[in-house]
Amino acid sequence: MNEATMTTTAAVRDDDAERREPVLSVRDLRVTFSRGGRTVHAVNGVSYDAYPGRMLAIIGESGSGKSVGVRALMGLLPPSAFVEGSARIGGTQLVGLGEPAMRRVRGSEVAMVFQDPARSLNPTMAVGAQVAEAVRAHGGVDKRAAAERAVELLRLVRLPAAERRFHEYPHQLSGGMRQRVMIAIGLAASPKVLIADEATTALDVTTQAQIMELLLDLQDRLGTAVILISHDLGLAASYADEVLVMYAGRIVERADAAQLFRNVRMPYTHALLGAVPQLANPPHTPLAVIDGQPPDLSRPIVGCSFRPRCAFATAACAEAPPLEEHESAHWYACHHPVGLAGDPRTAEEDAR
Numbered sequence: 001m002n003e004a005t006m007t008t009t010a011a012v013r014d015d016d017a018e019r020r021e022p023v024l025s026v027r028d029l030r031v032t033f034s035r036g037g038r039t040v041h042a043v044n045g046v047s048y049d050a051y052p053g054r055m056l057a058i059i060g061e062s063g064s065g066k067s068v069g070v071r072a073l074m075g076l077l078p079p080s081a082f083v084e085g086s087a088r089i090g091g092t093q094l095v096g097l098g099e100p101a102m103r104r105v106r107g108s109e110v111a112m113v114f115q116d117p118a119r120s121l122n123p124t125m126a127v128g129a130q131v132a133e134a135v136r137a138h139g140g141v142d143k144r145a146a147a148e149r150a151v152e153l154l155r156l157v158r159l160p161a162a163e164r165r166f167h168e169y170p171h172q173l174s175g176g177m178r179q180r181v182m183i184a185i186g187l188a189a190s191p192k193v194l195i196a197d198e199a200t201t202a203l204d205v206t207t208q209a210q211i212m213e214l215l216l217d218l219q220d221r222l223g224t225a226v227i228l229i230s231h232d233l234g235l236a237a238s239y240a241d242e243v244l245v246m247y248a249g250r251i252v253e254r255a256d257a258a259q260l261f262r263n264v265r266m267p268y269t270h271a272l273l274g275a276v277p278q279l280a281n282p283p284h285t286p287l288a289v290i291d292g293q294p295p296d297l298s299r300p301i302v303g304c305s306f307r308p309r310c311a312f313a314t315a316a317c318a319e320a321p322p323l324e325e326h327e328s329a330h331w332y333a334c335h336h337p338v339g340l341a342g343d344p345r346t347a348e349e350d351a352r
């Protein structure tokens with residue numbers, strides 16, 4: 001099976017009938033930027049589904065297309081971006097949607113929480129008023145009802161002393177509290193999908209864990225599909241249901257989190273994991289640094305995009321490997337996957 005004909009395996013393995021329909025279906029998403037007469041191919045044919053109440057993690061080195069891919073869904077790219085493919089949420093096709101319609105989708109269908117809440121919040125406005133404003137932006141409620149709903153949302157995200165904090169300004173809150181406020185704003189119109197793009201990266205490890213627990217709780221209670229974008233493998237391993245690994249604008253490996261971290265197949269993922277045994281106790285496991293640089297996305301890529309940095313490359317890798325489901329619900333794009341039974345390249349790790 002290739003990427004385009006991918007079945008909903010992630011859903012099939014889940015017995016819960018209501019979780020079988022994806023809320024978001026992305027197919028062959030492509031994003032290019034025109035820059036100084038050059039075309040940057042930032043996202044090169046990405047397909048995936050996001051399911052209610054489940055967390056999908058997208059990991060990969062800097063510049064692999066994680067943020068551009070999700071920003072494309074929300075119409076948050078600059079005019080130099082050209083987006084193709086399909087991204088359906090409910091009955092709505094997001095690719096090509098005009099700004100007025102996209103404004104209605106943003107927040108009510110899909111919302112995003114970014115890394116730096118200090119920059120996203122208005123420093124001159126009390127945080128409760130900012131949440132209430134987000135509630136009112138989606139219509140149908142007066143000022144008083146919006147304020148009441150804002151307090152409810154601040155309680156939902158477990159902001160300590162929500163009623164009192166309602167009147168405080170962003171600088172009076174800790175980084176973790178500000179991120180809770182951003183999540184409350186994200187949830188103001190009950191989106192089906194919540195995207196957290198490095199939303200915990202700026203926080204200390206303890207606060208990071210608390211925010212991740214909050215996201216898990218919200219996805220369970222509200223049935224929200226969460227897309228977690230992170231450099232932190234520990235977070236993906238600990239909290240996500242499914243993981244996509246991106247390289248040079250493509251998905252190169254994709255599986256259930258448990259399967260992926262137990263049975264890495266793609267040499268790129270293998271290299272990212274670096275000291276693999278760390279994943280036995282994962283809470284904070286940054287990506288390993290891999291020798292060499294990702295390819296220049298403004299030049300044509302011939303063969304496997306990871307080939308110049310891959311320790312296992314052979315002549316066969318001059319032909320690009322397609323992303324295929326080689327094992328049950330485990331897709332990877334590689335001619336020489338690692339870690340298969342008897343593989344001498346990874347036998348040493350198996351023995352540990």
Ligand SMILES: Nc1ncnc2c1ncn2[C@@H]1O[C@H](COP(=O)(O)OP(=O)(O)OP(=O)(O)O)[C@@H](O)[C@H]1O
Pocket residue numbers: 033035040042060061062063064065066067068069078080297
């Ligand atoms: N406005 C833009 N104009 C031109 N190229 C861009 C623009 N925004 C992003 N890119 C390019 O698109 C590619 C993907 O960028 P993206 O921000 O998605 O990476 P990322 O995986 O989110 O990285 P990070 O982990 O650093 O956030 C990069 O090569 C980047 O330089």
Ligand code: SF4
Pocket residue numbers: 266267268304305306307308310311312313314316317321333334335336337
């Ligand atoms: S296809 Fe070849 S170059 Fe690419 S990751 Fe696999 S072994 Fe390495």
Ligand SMILES: [Mg+2]
Pocket residue numbers: 066067068197
């Ligand atoms: Mg990014």
